[in-house]
Amino acid sequence: MRLDKFLCEMNRGSRSEVRALIRRGLVTVNGLPAKEADCRIDENADTVCVGGQPLSYRRCFYYMLNKPEGFICATQDKISATVMELLAPKDRRPDLFPAGRLDKDTEGFLLLTNDGELAHKLLSPKRHVDKTYLVSISHSLSEEEIRRLEQGVDIGEDRLTMPARVLPAEAENQLLLTIQEGKFHQVKRMLKAVGNEVTALKRISFGPLTLDEALQPGEYRELTEEEVKILYEA
Ligand code: URA
DSSP states (O other), X not given: OBHHHHHHHTTSOOHHHHHHHHHTTOEEETTEXXXXXXXXXXXXXXXXXXXXXXXOOOSOOEEEEEEXXXXXXXXXXXXXXXXXXXXOGGGOOTTOEESSXXXXXXXXXXXXXSOHHHHHHHHOGGGOOOEEEEEEESSOOOHHHHHHHHHOOOOSSSSOOOOOEEEEOSXXXXXXXXXXXXXXXXXXXXXXXXXXXXXXXXXXXXXXXXXXXXXOTTOEEEOOHHHHHHHHHO
């Protein structure tokens, strides 16, 4: 890979900024100052340092965000604040995106990544990845309404929703709903189909991973290597 491309991918600045770093002699490759921005390096074997700090190469980045209300799941928007704005400047990269969508007023687990392959796997409707929501509702559900949610309800698509799991939550007007689809406003439409209304929604798990309870709304952390592996196996 070209040295300037490597430095850009490692978030050390734009093409022109990293070239300036090289010109100023701040970049070394295996201990020797780099002279040309277009010199080739082996990103997996060579040691590249900027200002004496070694950079280890990573292609993919994964963040678990506890999405707060009021932010939209997009990379940019002219009107609303996007979830990408919650990242600290040091973690921002032009290739990061939210893997999936939560409504503006939904909170909870959102994966931000630049790994298109993993996102595709997790979001493909064929894969039936579990998503669990803590759903606050306007009034508690009857046994019959729970049964209907579990078996599938008519939300105005060409077929009923896939079987879902409903579990009680701590509060009376709350439930834990696990679905494997991700249709637009799906949870809200499912509850509406049984004559109820969602008053608050929080995603607490995505595939095999559960939202880290230490994360306050708006906070995020990197996934561990083990968590990434588990997601790939989901
Ligand atoms: N279902 C919804 O209705 N909204 C979300 O944000 C996610 C699932």
